[in-house]
Amino acid sequence: MKHPFVIPVPAVPSVPVADEQARFPIHRIYCVGRNYAEHAKEMGSTVDRETPTFFMKPADAAWPRAEVPFPPGTTNLHHEVELVVALAAGGRDLDPARALGCVFGYAIGLDLTRRDLQAAAKAKGNPWDTAKGFDASAPVGAIVPAATLGHPAAGELALKVNGIERQRADIATMIFGVPEIIAALSRLFELRPGDLLFTGTPAGVGPLVVGDVFEATFPGLPVLRGTIR
Numbered sequence: 001m002k003h004p005f006v007i008p009v010p011a012v013p014s015v016p017v018a019d020e021q022a023r024f025p026i027h028r029i030y031c032v033g034r035n036y037a038e039h040a041k042e043m044g045s046t047v048d049r050e051t052p053t054f055f056m057k058p059a060d061a062a063w064p065r066a067e068v069p070f071p072p073g074t075t076n077l078h079h080e081v082e083l084v085v086a087l088a089a090g091g092r093d094l095d096p097a098r099a100l101g102c103v104f105g106y107a108i109g110l111d112l113t114r115r116d117l118q119a120a121a122k123a124k125g126n127p128w129d130t131a132k133g134f135d136a137s138a139p140v141g142a143i144v145p146a147a148t149l150g151h152p153a154a155g156e157l158a159l160k161v162n163g164i165e166r167q168r169a170d171i172a173t174m175i176f177g178v179p180e181i182i183a184a185l186s187r188l189f190e191l192r193p194g195d196l197l198f199t200g201t202p203a204g205v206g207p208l209v210v211g212d213v214f215e216a217t218f219p220g221l222p223v224l225r226g227t228i229r
Helices: 037-042 098-100 117-123 177-187
Strands: 014-016 023-025 029-033 053-059 078-079 081-087 101-110 156-161 163-172 196-198 207-209 213-217 224-228
Touching: 081 156, 081 177, 098 101, 098 177, 101 213, 101 224, 177 196
Parallel strands: 029 196
Antiparallel strands: 014 023, 029 053, 078 207, 081 101, 081 196, 156 163, 156 213, 213 224
16 A cells, blocks of 8 residues: 655654653644743833733744753853643633633743844844744653643742752743633634643743753642753
8 A cells, every 4th residue: 555645754742741651742832922021021022911922833842851952043042931731622712711621731841042033033023933943942841730730820930050040930920821821822723632832931031051951840840951962
């Protein structure tokens, strides 16, 4: 029988699930920009409390490995620690009151950013794709199912680099909470099982260089550790 595809089918991107052999397959990665007021201010942006700002990363940008490659094309790689939401269901025009019913679980992630390329793109009014969507730009820890963790509405999200704290904030201070993010996204896209939602980063973003060791924490979630190589 002739093979139905003209080239080998790429592997399905996936991340581990805590205490499980089976993994979580990734459909898409959606990200929220400027979802903490202090981070919006440090980036020189106005705080928009009306509509979330969204962008995307390729599914295979997810990086569940401890060694993270320093990307080409930049001299200013930045860390952005985030709470990540993994969806087990989706749909369109979802009601915020029912949005949490779509959630499979939660993890910690880093939205790695080529800040110099982002600044250049902003200055020209160009898209951010090369600044945000590069290989290994989304390190992700193991997902803890909501059936185990619950649905956290508060808790300290923190990041240390080489043992020194860089970022810390309570997720209760997010401008848009998880239900609002899911509902707003579902008005723009049909959400699917396997989607990951990066919910935004607190203030304190800063550079990473080769050899740096990062450690990200959130109560009830496995620590996300890695080294920039």
